[in-house]
Amino acid sequence: MPEFEDRELVERAKEDPEAFGALYDRYFPQIYRFAYSRVRDQSLAEDVTSEVFFKALKNIKRYTYSGHPFSSWLYQITLNAVADHYRGAAGKEVELEEGAGLPSNEPTVVDEVVRRDRSRRVWAAIDQLPRQQRAAMVLKFSEDRKIEEIAVILGKSSGAVKLLLHRGVERLRRDLPPELEPELT
Amino acid sequence: MKDPELQEIFTDRAHQEVVDLLETSRPAAPPLDPHFRSYLRAKLMTEARRTLGPQAARPWFSFLRPGALAPAMAAVAAGFIVVLGVEVYLHNQPTGSSVAYNINQLDRKTNVATTEPIKIPFSGPVDKNAIEASIQIEPATAVSKQWEGNTLVLVPNHQLAANTTYTVSFKPLATTPTPNPSKPSITTKPSVAPTPVVVHFTTTPAPVPPAVPPSFNSSNVKWGSDSRLAEAGTILNATWTPAGQLLVTVPAGPAGPSASTGATPTGLPAAKASTDIWLMSALGTRLRLLAPGATLPAAAPTGGLFASWSNSGNQSSLQIRDLQGNLVSTAASVAGVPDRAAVWVGNDRVAYVDHGVLRIVGLHAPVNAATFKVDHGSLAGSVDGQLLAVESTAGSLVLDVASGDTRTKLPNGATGFAWSVNGDLAFTVPRDKGTDLYLLTKGTFAPIATSPSGQTWSDLNWGPDAASILLASKPTGSSASVSNLALINRDGSSLKTFGSVLQEYSLPQWSPAGDLVLFTRRDDGTGGKAFWTATATASAGDAEEQQALAEVDSFMQARIRGDGNAAQAEMDDTARAAYQGGGATLLSGSGSQFDRYYIVTVQRLTTNSTRFLVGVRVFNAKSGVETSFFEEQLTLLRQGQKYVIHGAKASALRPIGHGPTVVSVQVVQSTAGAQVRIRFDADLNPTSVSDSTITVRDAQGNDVSEHITFDADNHLATVAVNPPAGTYQLVVTTGVTDINGVALAQAYDAPLVINR
Numbered sequence: 001m002p003e004f005e006d007r008e009l010v011e012r013a014k015e016d017p018e019a020f021g022a023l024y025d026r027y028f029p030q031i032y033r034f035a036y037s038r039v040r041d042q043s044l045a046e047d048v049t050s051e052v053f054f055k056a057l058k059n060i061k062r063y064t065y066s067g068h069p070f071s072s073w074l075y076q077i078t079l080n081a082v083a084d085h086y087r088g089a090a091g092k093e094v095e096l097e098e099g100a101g102l103p104s105n106e107p108t109v110v111d112e113v114v115r116r117d118r119s120r121r122v123w124a125a126i127d128q129l130p131r132q133q134r135a136a137m138v139l140k141f142s143e144d145r146k147i148e149e150i151a152v153i154l155g156k157s158s159g160a161v162k163l164l165l166h167r168g169v170e171r172l173r174r175d176l177p178p179e180l181e182p183e184l185t
Numbered sequence: 186m187k188d189p190e191l192q193e194i195f196t197d198r199a200h201q202e203v204v205d206l207l208e209t210s211r212p213a214a215p216p217l218d219p220h221f222r223s224y225l226r227a228k229l230m231t232e233a234r235r236t237l238g239p240q241a242a243r244p245w246f247s248f249l250r251p252g253a254l255a256p257a258m259a260a261v262a263a264g265f266i267v268v269l270g271v272e273v274y275l276h277n278q279p280t281g282s283s284v285a286y287n288i289n290q291l292d293r294k295t296n297v298a299t300t301e302p303i304k305i306p307f308s309g310p311v312d313k314n315a316i317e318a319s320i321q322i323e324p325a326t327a328v329s330k331q332w333e334g335n336t337l338v339l340v341p342n343h344q345l346a347a348n349t350t351y352t353v354s355f356k357p358l359a360t361t362p363t364p365n366p367s368k369p370s371i372t373t374k375p376s377v378a379p380t381p382v383v384v385h386f387t388t389t390p391a392p393v394p395p396a397v398p399p400s401f402n403s404s405n406v407k408w409g410s411d412s413r414l415a416e417a418g419t420i421l422n423a424t425w426t427p428a429g430q431l432l433v434t435v436p437a438g439p440a441g442p443s444a445s446t447g448a449t450p451t452g453l454p455a456a457k458a459s460t461d462i463w464l465m466s467a468l469g470t471r472l473r474l475l476a477p478g479a480t481l482p483a484a485a486p487t488g489g490l491f492a493s494w495s496n497s498g499n500q501s502s503l504q505i506r507d508l509q510g511n512l513v514s515t516a517a518s519v520a521g522v523p524d525r526a527a528v529w530v531g532n533d534r535v536a537y538v539d540h541g542v543l544r545i546v547g548l549h550a551p552v553n554a555a556t557f558k559v560d561h562g563s564l565a566g567s568v569d570g571q572l573l574a575v576e577s578t579a580g581s582l583v584l585d586v587a588s589g590d591t592r593t594k595l596p597n598g599a600t601g602f603a604w605s606v607n608g609d610l611a612f613t614v615p616r617d618k619g620t621d622l623y624l625l626t627k628g629t630f631a632p633i634a635t636s637p638s639g640q641t642w643s644d645l646n647w648g649p650d651a652a653s654i655l656l657a658s659k660p661t662g663s664s665a666s667v668s669n670l671a672l673i674n675r676d677g678s679s680l681k682t683f684g685s686v687l688q689e690y691s692l693p694q695w696s697p698a699g700d701l702v703l704f705t706r707r708d709d710g711t712g713g714k715a716f717w718t719a720t721a722t723a724s725a726g727d728a729e730e731q732q733a734l735a736e737v738d739s740f741m742q743a744r745i746r747g748d749g750n751a752a753q754a755e756m757d758d759t760a761r762a763a764y765q766g767g768g769a770t771l772l773s774g775s776g777s778q779f780d781r782y783y784i785v786t787v788q789r790l791t792t793n794s795t796r797f798l799v800g801v802r803v804f805n806a807k808s809g810v811e812t813s814f815f816e817e818q819l820t821l822l823r824q825g826q827k828y829v830i831h832g833a834k835a836s837a838l839r840p841i842g843h844g845p846t847v848v849s850v851q852v853v854q855s856t857a858g859a860q861v862r863i864r865f866d867a868d869l870n871p872t873s874v875s876d877s878t879i880t881v882r883d884a885q886g887n888d889v890s891e892h893i894t895f896d897a898d899n900h901l902a903t904v905a906v907n908p909p910a911g912t913y914q915l916v917v918t919t920g921v922t923d924i925n926g927v928a929l930a931q932a933y934d935a936p937l938v939i940n941r
Contacts, residue, residue: 008416017233018306018336024229025334028222036215046221053229057236122203123212140191141207147190162194169195173203 006070014061023070024053030143031074037138038082040127051081068152071145075153079135125172132156133171136164223310230306293809295387295781299347301470303328303339305355311335312358319356323842324349324867325923329473340472342509343898344428346866347391348783348848350804350811350841354383385810390783391849411720413706414469417713421460422526423703424484426508428898429696430472431465431703432482432491433716462493464508467701467718475510481526483535486568489898492516492527492535503527503537505548508898516546525561530586531570538564543575545586553589565602565610574602574610583610583625593628601643605651609675613642618661622654622677633677642671646693651675655693655702658682670704689714695721730787733797733821736828737784740819741801745779747772756830757822769817769835773805780806785816786850788938791910795823796831800850800935805838813838818935837931844930845869845923850915852937858891858907859939861915865900867923874902878920881906881913881937889913906939913937 009026012019031052036045055077063073126137135154139145147165151158186192186204195201305316316337317330327342337355345351414420414431421434437459462476476482479493489508494501503517516527519539527537533548543557543564562576572592573584581599583592601613610625614632620642622634636642636658644657652675659668670690671682689707691714696703702721705714736755743751749772753761764771773779785800798820805813820832839846845867853860861881874895879902880888889908895901906913917933 008419011416013237015237017230017237018304020233020237021226021230021306022334024226028225032217032222033212033215037212042216042218045215046218046225050225050228053225054232057229057233060237120213122206122210126212137207138212142212165191166194166200169200169203169207172207173199176203 007065010060010063010065010070014063020057020060023056027071027074028053030071031078034075034138034143035078035082037127037142038078038135039085044085048078048081048085051084052077055081066152068149072149072152075139075143075145076155079153122172122176125175126168128175129168129171133164133168136161137168140165292384292386296389297345297386298466298468299345299388301466301468302341302472303353304336305339306336307357313337315358316355319354319358321352321354323352324845325925325927326351327868327924343868343900344430345388346848346864346900347388348802349866350385350387352383352385352842357382387781387811411717412468414465414716414718417707417715420465420716422481423465423694423716424482424526425694425696425703426464426484426489426491427487427697428489428508429467429698429701430508431467432475432484433463433465433471434460434480434482435463435471437461437478462491467696473508473510475508476504476506479504481523483526483529485529485532488532490532492529492537494523494527496522503535503546505535514548516548517544528564528566528573530566530573531568534566534570534586536564536566536573543577545573552586557584563600563602563612565604567604567608567610568606569608572604572608572610574604574612576600576602581612593625593630595625595630596623599623601645603645603647603654605647605675606649607651609647609651611645611647611654611675613645615641622656622673624675624677633675634673634680644692646695649695649697649699655695657691657693659689670702729795729823730789730797732823733799733828734784734787736821736830737799737801737819740830741779741782741803744772744803745781747778757824760830760833763833769833777805777807777812780804780811785848786852786935788852789940790820790912790938791940795828797821797828798936798938802848804841811841813840815839816935839931844919844927845921846930847917847933850935850937852939858905861904861906861937863902863904863915863917865902865921867900869895869897869900870922870924870926871895871897873920873922875920878918879904880916881908882916883908883911883913908939910939913939 009019009022013023028049032045032049035048035052036042039045039048052074056074063070126134126141129137132154136150139150139153140147145153147158147161151161154161154164156164186195186201187208191204191208195204313332320328320330320337320339322328322339324346326345328339329342331338331340339353414423414433419435421436423431423433426432459478460480461474462479462482463471464473464475465471475491476493476495479495482491482493484491490505490513491508492503492505495504499520501519501522502515503519504515505513507513516535517537517539519537521540523537523539525538527535530536530545533550534545534552535548536543536545538544538559541558541560543559545552557575557577558579559575559577562578562581563574564576565574566572566586567574571586573586574595575582575584576599580597581595583595584590585592595612596614598614599612600615603611605611608626610630612623612625614621614623616635618638619636619640621632622636622642622645623630624633639661640658641661642656642658644655646655648654654673654675656671656673657668658671668689668691669682670693671680673680690704692703692705694703695701696718700721701718703716703718706717707714740752740755743749743755752771756764763769782801782803785802786798787800788798790796790798798818800816800818802814802816804811805815815838816836818832818834819830821828822831823829845865847863848866849862849864851862851864853862863879874893876888876890876893879890879893881890881904883889889906891905891907893905894903896903904915913936915933915935915937917929919928919932921929
């Protein structure tokens, strides 16, 4: 979808309910998908998605184009909504902070990767990455966002995002089980 | 690895292999309740309709007086879009709610714009075919039906009638949802409304037909508010149709009404860009795709044809179409891709430039015109089709199209031609430090004004009354980072500039009715040019007429309030006797109320007299819904310093929604005869509009009509008459029928004053 269309639609959505509905139609799938990738629970993903779009509606008139796609704004809201949810849920999310990392022979990762098919194994491994790496990897490889856009969403510099991606890929390279290695080489 | 961004990060082979694996795989789709998406949408839309307001108009000029806007123009400025808000909550939602409707967005609304499509959004899956089949509109209105997702868009083939209460009914039939296996405990049922949903809305008032032309005076116009038609670059060029809609060229692509398209922000189409021509409302809503793959439209000065270029390979053809998009003829073919629009010379000839050479083609007969080399010189055809102003490489001239002779040689450098409806030609002649503005009238030209030193004038455009000229003014030699619009009287007096000094304005175009000005302005954000419109309200030229109409308004408002004493105070004894004698009803009966009124006709009884005949239509409402109407012919005369109601004669009460009606009658006087223009509220069967169903009769009942024409686009019948001055009777019989064959609600029979 050309960015140009987005901007016009967003401007209309500040006054026109139908235009807001069109934005919802356009972005629901990826926001729900992204929310689910963060919470791994259908019911929670529904709650987060609902909160994202109601917050977007409430604040749409204050949205101003900053050179990045409208979706960046929605992703930011999604990340905040997920964080808010876990704050309210007394830290049920297993947070793996930057640098905490996984040991190279982390058994849960290996078990997961071995058990599932090739694609599922890789994405399951991504699920085990630290929070920021995981978000960057999902946005890049699942949502096809540009690095500059990911930087806006995560509130980091482009260089920091590149570092997150590099670390994430490096971690996958180290953690993928031997059964997968022949397929990679 | 396909992504250049990733190629930059991952140069190590082992990393690249992981990236390749990630690029070729995707996480499994997350589980999703199939009803969650539509359920959330319905909730969001309810909240959106509650919280999102209509678009506020922004002031255009620093010296605006928005309070002076007429109600009709204010309605246009507000950009009211016809939307029926219908929310269908399906029975299978987790909350278990039943079918609910919300039609507050439109029901019983007034001042609804006549140029917009009717949108009916549904919040759940619907049976589109069944809904389309159930649509009924009164007065009869031909529409095309389109869907944007779950929103039904009804695009009227012609503008809606002003002053008219429309009734739209439909059956909101939902489809049968698929069973929800994840939640089998919830019963899934289609929700079918047992009865049609009926919505009433009333269109914006029309300007009161002038009794004493020119009531419209473009040189004394009050500017209102501006509104951007679309984002910069999404409209490449635009021009008015005679009916007050727009022909626009847009980048090609699928688009329904109001849809947007991607485009580079530029003011002109790229030579090889694929473009479409759409009919667009004055508020910026796309109404109809007229010419796929075409560009550079030019509307005929009257009627409903336009010319445009369509390219195929190395050939381009000049196509003539009607405003339904039907191809009427191919007028010419040229090699390559033309870069300028054709120019109409009247309604049956078109001039165009073929590789720098002027050519003229007749739609009905060949044209023998001299050949001129014009390159990119200015061209403009007179409205009557007789003359063509040409800036050729050998000099500028006015060409007599019929004979091919040069009628007038213009001064060296003459360019920027613009013809008025009266046959005057305005043009510019560039000077070292400015521009001279010339006027050619009755074969003689003379300069009428010179631009301020250091300013260049261009983009001339006449007011629809030929009283003034709009133009663009920019610093000489500038690349036009700043330019203003200016208005100047036809005699060169009273130059008024306007627009922000920091903006770039260009290409002003008056709408045919003089209520809007179309122009381009460079966008602050993108730097591209966007098309805008600004409202303009003409000042009345006749103080007597205005006083008489103000008196009518005081009288009618008192009756609408139910204030009999106040209404009595506006009448003389003759009028009081008329009401007391039963010739008319002053106040509404019990159980109903006078809801609104509008003026159908204003006629001056004799030249320069202080007596007016004003026809008003008065609507009765019960429980807030208009159910019937009647007409009164009010006579007003001046007594001292004010006008009073002197006489009144009322028609019978007529129910609403039982056939087309007459909504306005205007008598246009001239020394050559008079035209009686009768406007209807419905799409009529054209064959039912004839000299046997519409007549003008003298006191003896003799038909004095000469001939009748019918403009279906504007619901307008025009009767030409040329009898002696006097009072006549206009009779429209029930032989007039709408497109569904329903006859006129009641014969229309009202006095006419021919006054020359």
